[in-house]
Amino acid sequence: MKSILSLVGSIVGFISSLIILLLLTVVAGTEVLAQPCNCLTGWSYRSPMVVSNSNATPYNFFEIKDTINTQALITAGKMKADGGDIRFTDSLCNPLPYWVESGINTTTTIVWFKVYNLPAGASRTVYMYYGNSSATTTGNPKSV
Numbered sequence: 589m590k591s592i593l594s595l596v597g598s599i600v601g602f603i604s605s606l607i608i609l610l611l612l613t614v615v616a617g618t619e620v621l622a623q624p625c626n627c628l629t630g631w632s633y634r635s636p637m638v639v640s641n642s643n644a645t646p647y648n649f650f651e652i653k654d655t656i657n658t659q660a661l662i663t664a665g666k667m668k669a670d671g672g673d674i675r676f677t678d679s680l681c682n683p684l685p686y687w688v689e690s691g692i693n694t695t696t697t698i699v700w701f702k703v704y705n706l707p708a709g710a711s712r713t714v715y716m717y718y719g720n721s722s723a724t725t726t727g728n729p730k731s732v
Contacts, residue, residue, distance in 0.1 A: 627681035631673070632719030633666055639703055640711040647706040651732050653689075656716070658697040666719050669693060673723040676701040679713045685731035700732045 628634075639652055658674075661667035667674070671692040676684040686701035699716075706712055 627677045627683075627715065628675060628717050628720075630720045630722065631675065631717040633661075634715045634717045637714045637716060638711050639706065639714055641706045641708060644708050646708045648704065650703050650706060651700055652703055652714075653698065653700050656697045656699055657695045658691070659693050659695050661718060662693050668718075668721065668723070670725070671697070672725040673718050673720040674699070674725070674727065675717040675723075677715050677717065678704065679715070684714065685728065687727040687729040687732050688725075689729075699727075700729075702732050 637654065641647060658667060658671055662669055662671075669692075671688055674686070674688065676686045678684060682704065684701045684703065686699060689698040689700060691697040701714065703712060703714065
């Protein structure tokens with residue numbers, strides 16, 4: 589009986605996480621060119637993304653999944669072919685843990701990043717930085 593309750597609890601937790609993920613939305617912004625990157629020196633580009641929480645519950649240390657067209661950025665010479673120059677920060681310049689799940693140099697590159705604090709009914713701007721030819725990847729799936 590105890591193991592059945594544990595299994596039910598795990599399933600409920602998993603379903604709750606899926607529902608929360610579906611209720612969060614990520615809106616990719618337009619690329620900001622040649623703007624001084626206040627957070628990261630050495631990067632040429634950053635793109636803002638607005639992350640919104642439409643729920644009544646705040647989220648802390650929450651993982652966000654996004655799909656990015658890295659093929660266009662790599663083809664245009666704005667991103668390294670291996671994606672090693674991808675970085676994420678919040679609007680206060682705090683680096684955000686991230687990792688690239690799959691598909692570098694495709695139109696459907698899947699990335700995950702962690703948002704530290706997302707109040708109920710609020711939005712936050714997250715920046716994706718790229719365009720640093722000397723950068724190497726710091727993404728780590730264990731950190732997200």
